[in-house]
Amino acid sequence: MNIWLDGNLVEESEAKISVFDHGLLYGDGVFEGIRFYKGRVFRLEEHITRLMDSAKAIVLSMPWTHEEICRATCETVAANGLSDGYIRLVVTRGAGELGLNPYLCPKPSMFIIASSIKLYPDEHYRNGLKIITCATRRPTPAALMPQVKSLNYLNNIMAKVEAIQANALEAVMLNEQGYVAECTGDNLFIMKKGEMHTPLISDGALDGITRAVIIELAEKLGVPVIERSLNRYDIFTADECFLTGTAAEVIPVVELDKRTIGDGRPGPFTQQFLGAYQELVNSSGTPVR
Numbered sequence: 001m002n003i004w005l006d007g008n009l010v011e012e013s014e015a016k017i018s019v020f021d022h023g024l025l026y027g028d029g030v031f032e033g034i035r036f037y038k039g040r041v042f043r044l045e046e047h048i049t050r051l052m053d054s055a056k057a058i059v060l061s062m063p064w065t066h067e068e069i070c071r072a073t074c075e076t077v078a079a080n081g082l083s084d085g086y087i088r089l090v091v092t093r094g095a096g097e098l099g100l101n102p103y104l105c106p107k108p109s110m111f112i113i114a115s116s117i118k119l120y121p122d123e124h125y126r127n128g129l130k131i132i133t134c135a136t137r138r139p140t141p142a143a144l145m146p147q148v149k150s151l152n153y154l155n156n157i158m159a160k161v162e163a164i165q166a167n168a169l170e171a172v173m174l175n176e177q178g179y180v181a182e183c184t185g186d187n188l189f190i191m192k193k194g195e196m197h198t199p200l201i202s203d204g205a206l207d208g209i210t211r212a213v214i215i216e217l218a219e220k221l222g223v224p225v226i227e228r229s230l231n232r233y234d235i236f237t238a239d240e241c242f243l244t245g246t247a248a249e250v251i252p253v254v255e256l257d258k259r260t261i262g263d264g265r266p267g268p269f270t271q272q273f274l275g276a277y278q279e280l281v282n283s284s285g286t287p288v289r
């Protein structure tokens with residue numbers, strides 16, 4: 001496997017980061033998860049824009065331009081001879097002194113891995129996920145901005161631990177006020193009376209690229225989209241529920257906290273959006289060469 005590291009494609013065994021890197025010491029850095037299908041990177045521009053915005057929000061000045069990062073991403077996929085897979089792009093604060101001060105880290109590091117990912121077994125796309133609400137809350141934006149896709153994922157990991165311990169594959173995370181923010185690695189949508197509802201970004205969700213694509217598709221299909229605060233009541237009483245994410249794509253949810261959603265099967269809107277999404281990813285994107 002060839003890894004892109006600070007400007008060079010190197011063998012996996014040569015792709016090394018310093019133990020003094022603040023990305024490792026403090027989770028000080030940002031990342032992106034991107035998919036490519038049939039040799040084309042899906043929504044590359046949007047992912048790199050979010051990466052640059054995340055970096056800007058944490059005062060990490062990038063030595064690479066948007067275009068250079070897009071090129072490096074495509075180069076990494078091409079160098080590995082892959083046609084379908086998942087890209088993990090990580091920017092760390094770089095090596096510095098011990099201590100939090102990011103200004104003592106002179107040079108950020110960037111690495112890009114092109115590999116594969118399988119989040120959920122196929123049967124869950126057919127039958128739907130059974131998920132739980134976890135006790136771990138999304139941090140308030142006053143503590144950690146939810147739009148920043150930072151290397152600080154411990155909050156989501158602790159929520160994921162709760163899900164796994166409850167035999168579930170995902171967990172709904174509420175914000176401090178008890179409103180639904182998102183799941184540990186996916187955005188959440190419900191369908192009610194033919195309308196699509198999804199939590200506001202300001203309720204603690206990551207501004208998901210897949211979320212934006214689904215909203216676009218809904219608007220194209222004439223489905224009204226309402227971004228508003230949702231609570232568990234809205235999910236319990238929804239006709240349908242589904243999650244979106246780069247890795248998960250669109251996955252139905254049929255149960256929350258042992259309560260059946262709708263008729264307990266993936267609903268027609270969910271199936272329509274999953275189909276439309278798959279069609280789109282297979283027919284668009286930035287060619288890697």
Ligand code: PMP
Nearest residue numbers: 185186187206208209210245246
């Ligand atoms: N929320 C969280 C916390 C995430 O980590 C992700 C990405 N896995 C998402 C939502 C979905 O975002 P995207 O559609 O951009 O992958």
